[in-house]
Amino acid sequence: MTTPLAHYLILAALLFGVGLAGALARRNAILVLLGLELMLNAANLNFIAFWRFSSHPGELTGLMFVLFSIAIGAAEAAIGLALVIAIHRHRRTAQVDRFDSLKG
Amino acid sequence: MLNEIAFLLCATLTLAGAVAAMTLRNLVHCALCAAGAFAGLAAIYLQLDAEFAGFAQLLVYVGAVAILIVFTILLTRGAEIQPAASPSWRMGVTVGALVTACLIGSIAASPGLHGSPPQTVQAPVKRIGEQLMNQYVMPLEAIGLLLTAALLGAVIIALREPPKPEPPAP
Amino acid sequence: MEFIVKHIWLIPAAPLLAAGAGALLPKRRRRSGAGLAVGAVGVSFLLSCAAFWATLHGGRATSHFRWFDFGATSAQLGWMLDPLGAIMAVMVALVSLLIFIYSLGYMAGDGNFTRFFCFMSLFAAAMLGMVLANSLLLFFICWELVGLASYLLIGFWFQKPAAAAAARKAFITTRIGDLGFLVGMLALYSKTGTLLFYDGGGGCLEQGVIGGVAVSTAIALLIFCGAIGKSGQLPLHVWLPDAMEGPTPVSALIHAATMVAAGVFLVARVYPLMTPQALQVVTWVGALTAVFAAAIAVAQNDIKRILAYSTVSQLGYMMMGLGAGGVAVGMFHLTTHAFFKALLFLGAGSVIHGCHDEQDIRKMGGLRKRMPVTFAAYAAGMMALCGVPLFFSGFWSKDAILGAADHWSASRGPFYLGLFGAFLTAFYMTRQVCAVFFGKPATGEAERARESAPVMTAPLLILAVLAVAAGFFGTPAWPWFQRYLEGGRAGFDLSRLLDGRALTVMLLSTALVAAGITWGGWIYGRAGRGTDPFEKARPALFACLRRKFFVDEFYAATVVRLTAAFAMFCDWLDRVVLDGAVRAVSWLAVALARLNRSVDESVVNGGFDAGTEAVRGSGAWVSRFQNGQAQRYLRVIGLAFCGLLILLLWGSP
């Protein structure tokens, strides 16, 4: 085990950046959700890495957080995609910039 | 050394999958690439001795979320109509790059990230189960509730609404 | 054996499970519902027999567990196995089982068959839980559950207004007694700090006199209030005869054999708490109730009402036995009474069923030939109730009570009241049997009566055998029952039977019973149809008895009217005083508001108009940022995050 913590963190940062850029740049709502999932996964990677490199990994704190976070990710995907389907049914589109009824 | 190579392979798979998922034109390709990225991430978890989390990641993201996304793509006919990038995609990519730069900068600025980890780590499944049932039992219950709510909510939201009854003729 | 001693809770658990499952069954699953209930109570019966067998060999057990904590103390519940509970459990389970089987026939035509068995199972579970409870709190919980089951079952035919009213009356009346019980329980808890009966020397029954004789007596009497309500003692007896609106098996199970006996059982269970002063009250209440109810029974015409008053009267005897003679005397009469009163009620149900739901004894007659099995069983029950000597259980148990009253040092009154009650009992039962089974049929219904189905008559015959045989377990010559409760063994000794004083009492009561039966037979055996011969002779007295000594009217005139008057007073208070005040305040407020408006319109509005204009302008400007584009929001968040991070990194040295 020679890979230092910094490498994992940088990988997570890059993954987060890619997810964020995708969520900001793509028009399709499904891809925006996919970007969000990538960001969530980047955060998970951080948790696992910090847990592994902490001085008392026997506590399992980071691991537990990731398990819960995976469950939340699944719930988020289910609800988000259901919303996309429902919106698509009403407005015949899945493009986020067309979902703009809620504005001032 | 071997370890470093494995890490680089997994990291490349993950990042390449993520970048492809965010850039490809065909939505189905995007979803499959994302599944690849999730699988790569699971491999990295394994490398970090988090077997349980790794397999859970594989089961949930590759087995469930990816399939869900694929289904949604087919249901919204996203596979046929190709949406262009968002009109303001340059700004989005800029912001993403900025955030990444900030993060990497802060990582670089932090001291003490280069030490080696504790040699052994004890995370047997039995201990995870015990912790879930003792210390983390309330979060576990909350997650159970959340998943149930999400299940019902997703079904209700995506349910085809019944046709509205005709208003009575005046 | 070890198993049942350890797991005594299984006895009430089986019917409780059946009740729960029965509640979930759809209405049309009649066979499953009934099978479940009968099977569960059968299991309970077998387990109770096992427990009884264990107590015969000295098996005793108490167990308890924490229910919940409050602060440093905790509410404890527990189970107990002792002879008193075991014999009671066997009796309750056996009578329940027989009545469940009988109900299969009796309720066969009812649409809510499944619901009926669900309620009955609930009742059986609560009753069994009560007799096996080792905690006054658990006892009280089961007690209230029993009350609830009784309410549900009396009002089972809730579409009948009379049944609904009777259910309400029963519930409210017993609640008055339960209030006393609850207060007594709380007082007991505050004095002893525990509600467990037996807890290795620390239970509330094992501490002797609690905080002085006066306090102890007060607690005992408060708890006795609960018994008065549940067992229909004077002055809270009014609900019990009305409860006959429920189906007959319910009357037999709840309002004759088991639930109403719960009050007696309560007194027996907390007997160590009963001070001599409290026992005097118990004895007097019991004796007065015995005579009072027996007298009313003389003038009733509804077959079930007669039995109901008879039940009230016999419960009075039990109380008297407890007060004057001790646990064994009262419990023995409770047990024998459970068998023969269940028998009588089921017999009455059979008669009612045979006569197509006719309950008025004046419209029956001559059923002896048409329903021979019912008649034979009914006659056995009647003789047991009257106390016909030697071969019927009622004789031995009633004799034990009279003997105890005879030996009671405080007063001779209860003894004479008891003797008079015995005479009245014989008289009214003879009157009923003559009217129902002898003579000629009074109506076409009675003429067309047919014997009931075997599923109904078989329990009758079993109960008839028990009504006769139960007596032999507690004769003075072989007082097995009494010794069993005390944990000893009984020897057979005929000489105790011939002891001078006891023999006198026995002969005296025999003579009175004989007189009652003869006189009743003489009056009613020859009477034709029409006005009651007794009514002809003493119209005023008879009317008074028929109207039940005007107790209901008395309550209506006092308690009910007082409550109504108080309610009207409150209403008046509400309407005139409170409403007036409110109206005055509101008028004042309106006047002030008028003044306010004039100030508002002229002075404040102008300022506010200018202000809102400014706010609206700025709002319109700000709202341009909220354009509904989620991605733009996210972008701003990302930028803000960068800013924050830079600030953090730059700000920290």
Next chain:
Amino acid sequence: MSGADQIFVWIGHEAAGWAPAPAQPLVSAILAIAGIMAVFGACFALTTVAERKILGRMQNRFGPNRVGPYGLFQPLADGVKMLTKEDIVPFSADKTLHFLAPLVLTVPVWLAFAVLPFGRNMSALDLDCGVLFFFAIGSASELAVFMAGWSSQNKYSLVGAMRAIAQMISYEVPLVLSTVPVLMLAGSLSLNGIVAAQGSHTIGGLARWNVFTPWGLAGLLLFLIAATAESNRSPFDLPEGESEIIAGYLTEYSGFKYALFFLGEYLGLFAVTGLAVTLFLGGWHAPFQWLEWAPSWLWFGAKFSVLIFLFIWARATLPRLRLDQLLNFSWRFLAPLSLINLAVAAAWHWTGAWESAAAAPVRWLLCAALIALPAHWLGRALRGRLPPPRKYRYAE
């Protein structure tokens, strides 16, 4: 005993011993992989011919009997035919995905064999969370099926793939839930741990296999039904129903890729059968203590063969279901029943504290009733839901 029993372990150990010390773990891993691939590859070949012969017998005809003695070389002939066929890729297909799909299906299935214990000390990889690994790896097959169906750009393929995915997702729920009682009572996710938990003996030397308990029996049945559906075998083979959607997602495949799909399906069946043996049938343990002298891998093979025969038998016997029947059966019958089975296992565990002599049969009967009654009721409710038999107007 240990000679024959440990012979493969010994061979592997000796063979790896020849290699230089740093490479020894690698060599032993390669040997294990080679062993598994050889055995189950041969198994695949044998099963294809055995299935055809058994089906033939059951349908009152001879199976293949021309090539070699008793037609035993039939798979070789088939293989040669498959490999020499032209590999057709449709013009409008998504070429990359079309190529990747059979690989994505086959490779993870091979991985799943890594955690199965085939005999005493004979598992390639003793993972602490082996069962989770098994299911996690298995979830890739859904993606593979989707890739195959979608990339073909053929509507029958797409319909077949969607059917297959709906079916796999639906039946994954009872499949996983029916394993949970075993995990719960063994207190382990490791397959070796689960086998060890079934290693003790009771009266008469009878082994304590999970299948000898009410929940275990019910769990095995649920597991086998769900496994049949997971591996798309008859009577749940409607994703590739030839008569309806001309072989579903396999329509546009031929030659070697088709053979890979074929291989993947059979291997999936083997893997899930091996899991059933491990979870419910005591793994490599003998059924009686006095039979422990026989080599453990032989026991595993025997149970494995019996279960495979059961699958073939079911294929010969049962007609294919309709899609609504299929989904109703999973969601309204199997899933609730496996949840109830979980509760029954809890009851079994709880009643394990009973001590008296009569407790064992009472406990057995109680738990059996707890699972049999809901099964009866759910079955009745399911039957009540079926549409009435269809009436054909012109077919009287």
